[in-house]
Amino acid sequence: MSELKSQQKRDENESKWPVWYEPLHVCAQSGARAGVVHTPHGSFETPTFMPVGTQATVKALSPEEVKELGAGIILSNTYHLWMRPGEDIVREAGKLHRFMNWDRSILTDSGGFQVFSLSDSRHIKEEGVHFKSHLDGSRHLLTPELSIKIQHALGADIIMAFDECSPYPADRAYIKASLERTTRWLERCVATHEAAPEAAEQALFGIVQGGMYADLRRQSLEQVLSHDLPGYAIGGLSVGEPAETLYAMLEAVTPLMPSDKPRYLMGVGTPDYLIEGTIRGIDMFDCVLPTRIGRNGTVMTSQGRLIVRDQRFARDFNPIDPNCDCYTCRNYSRAYVRHLIKAGEIFGLRLTSLHNTYFLVNLMKQVRQAIFEDRLLDFRDEFFAAYGYVK
RNA sequence: GGGAGAAUACCCAAGUGGCCAAAGGGGGCAGACUGUAAAUCUGUUGUCAGUGACUUCGGUGGUUCGAAUCCGCUUUCUCCCA
Secondary structure: OOHHHHHHHHHHHHHHOOOEEEEEEEOOOOOOEEEEEEEOOEEEEEOEEEEEOOOOOOOOOOHHHHHHOOOOEEEEEHHHHHHOOOHHHHHHOOHHHHHHOOOOEEEEEOOHHHHHHOHHHEEEOOOOEEEEOOOOOOEEEEOHHHHHHHHHHHOOOEEEOOOOOOOOOOOHHHHHHHHHHHHHHHHHHHHHHHOOHHHHOOEEEEEEOOOOOHHHHHHHHHHHHOOOOOEEEEOOOOOOOOHHHHHHHHHHHHHHOOOOOOEEEOOOOOHHHHHHHHHOOOOEEEEOHHHHHHHOOEEEEOOEEEEOOOHHHOOOOOOOOOOOOOHHHHHOOHHHHHHHHHOOOHHHHHHHHHHHHHHHHHHHHHHHHHHHOOOHHHHHHHHHHHHOOOO
């Protein structure tokens, strides 16, 4: 695409969508993209890592802290806020941004992941998914229409289509049927969304499924792309498959995705996946990993993962990561963090959550810089060597 | 001074003849965690070799084919009465 044509496309997207992608640079060495995603609540630089705040809070962190560590966009969750406190309350509060005091971008997941993670207490049907509430066992039906309506009430800048995040392993017939149902659900999501006034300020992203079958991934992509949407996501990965499989699935679809729209790899959060995903053309990632493993006593460092709760750190008065300049590493030692975690002190969870989230957000900043310098493959190799990944 | 009761592994605590190296908690140690039912979950926790052996239930001496469990003595602790 010529410079002029891509500029035209950009202008077109800007006027057409509440959320649009501004490409800035493609890494000559890796083909990875750096850009900016513009939303009604500010812009965020890509590639980026999005911390997850399922229940309208990034667990253990205040919005100010999440902001300070550099996150430009966070996630929240349709299913959980629907169950509690109820989307009507969030709407009444002035929608999510006001409710949780976060003035940057927000993305809400549709509840599609809960179709996967709450598999013991739900039934999938064509109309939607019947859930038994994990809170009180009450029965509920989440449909594509309802998911979109709830997400309208929540008011995130980016909302997700209601999909089935299919399990792994799963046979081809199941995956094919599942992805086709997800496609039909997408049509219903789009119809509901486009008919609503909220479409002016919220952008609906479609989700590519297809399990671990490259041709089914392509089929799903084709169906999703038949809707002109402001962004596209890849779902149903990082569900237990080998890394090579995940990479292969990305390679099956990202080259066919439009270059003027953001691409979001859902639920992916280890450093290797972030880097390899970016190399394969992904712009956005989210994951509970940094906050969850943080709360459970594990930290990520430039030299690899550490279970900082382990005894070997009892007298280690160095920072968690000597190369990190987050609040935790600037002020506290491994020994202190370990002590807090062992003692069950809340502050310990806060320090590890803060560090881990900073680590991934900051990693993506470095990745972005490497893209601009056309040296992302070199950066990857350097990072992996220090982190302890064997390539 | 008299009487009653209790002592079990790092801690608390089950167990009152064999199925007991000994339940269950806690603590310790280790691991897992990927669009969050997760400040959670799993494994392990006498010793040594690892399908077995050895040493353990305050100490000691007995009874018995067999004892953490029954008996004698003893030590310590708690409570009650003087």
